[in-house]
Amino acid sequence: MRGSTAVREIVQHVHPKYHITSRGGDGTRGDVFYQRLPYVSEVAGTGRKQLTRLIGLSGINKVKDKTRKYLHALQVVPFAQQSAEERQHVDIPAGTTQNPYLHAMLDEATLRTGEPDAKRRKVDPAATGGLSTEQIEQLTAKSRGDAQFFYDQKLAVKGLRKGGLLPGEQQQRRNHRPAVPERTECWFCLSTPTLERHLIVSIGQEAYLAMPKGAICGDHLLIVPIAHEASTMALGEETWREMERFKAALRRYFASQDKELLVIDRNVATLGATHCHLQVVGVPKAMAAAARRVFETEGEKYHVKFEELPRDADEKADAAAPSTGPLELLRRHAQDKPFLYAELPDGEGGSTPLLHRVEGKHYVQFGRHAAACLLEMPRRANWKFCVVPKPEEEKLTQSFKSHWKPFDFTLEGVDDEE
Known part of the structure; x- marks a missing residue:
């Protein structure tokens, strides 16, 4: 040089x-x-x-x-x-x-x-x-x-x-260490001293619910497994069940506000201590019916091609216990490849599971981008435009917690079932 x-x-x-x-x-x-x-x-x-x-x-x-x-x-x-x-x-x-x-x-x-x-x-x-x-x-x-x-x-x-x-x-x-060592801290692990705990909404036995930094809107949340895994595919069934329980509770919460639930799971390998999580967004019912059209239209621009997955795993699930949800679906259809998975609301209280297998180029923020477009907030696709001071983050989190409390199963006894 x-x-x-x-x-x-x-x-x-x-x-x-x-x-x-x-x-x-x-x-x-x-x-x-x-x-x-x-x-x-x-x-x-x-x-x-x-x-x-x-x-x-x-x-x-x-x-x-x-x-x-x-x-x-x-x-x-x-x-x-x-x-x-x-x-x-x-x-x-x-x-x-x-x-x-x-x-x-x-x-x-x-x-x-x-x-x-x-x-x-x-x-x-x-x-x-x-x-x-x-x-x-x-x-x-x-x-x-x-x-x-x-x-x-x-x-x-x-x-x-x-x-x-x-x-x-x-x-x-050859026992060679990587030229750039893996970082030792994870920013989603509850044991990390620098974890931004003021964003946490609820903590269960296997997972927790939190507001993201730079949320798209006040109904944008993260469901995060407590166990540190880079991919949701590596999570145990008990963790999946509790994450599905969070999703079910959020569906009821948003339904009480005439909204439907959108779920995004991005499983793309990156270098570093990646901690998998689900992004969930409450979508007004008036917009929910357009979710699939928006995701597929935006997908054409970014080479994201979705395949609709069958819902037989959900239909055969034991109604007496929380289901592992899309776990079986993804294990069958993702074929151990990187993927983007989305559960899109249909405007009638149901959801459509879509899968994109990542091969070659992939816009890593596509899920958030498409969700922001659906909500007619395209500029909020970039979280950097959405960051607010910590006092405001605390206020937003407390406001959500107060409305979420009647639906928060983590406040029940650990042996109680809904």
């Missing part, structure tokens, strides 16, 4: 979200606008990962050419306004590399030691995220032409494994 040695040394220890460079001048020296593939660094002493996007601006010019941009708009959310989950949970895009400045400094040190040229020129897979030069160029071209972030499951996992960011079978056999 060319440029200032001082800057290279600084970015080994400081890990900004954006790193913007410019050659200055009048843009006539052949310099171009360049947006590098993102790179990931570990924050010393915390195990936290930080994703940095490097943007190189052209010098100021009067040419109407996107490759010569000298201005670039960013939507920056201050760290203090980010949720605890957002600060710790890092989605790793396809092609993400290790910090190139670390490799640049190591290369300089190697040159000073006078090692043979062959060794100096050997490509470190971690420096390219495990992807070939052709793939890197292809992804870079995509990043220049489309500001919308997509997650490419196949390329990302391939690159992370080869680059040492994800421990593959060979690395496990």
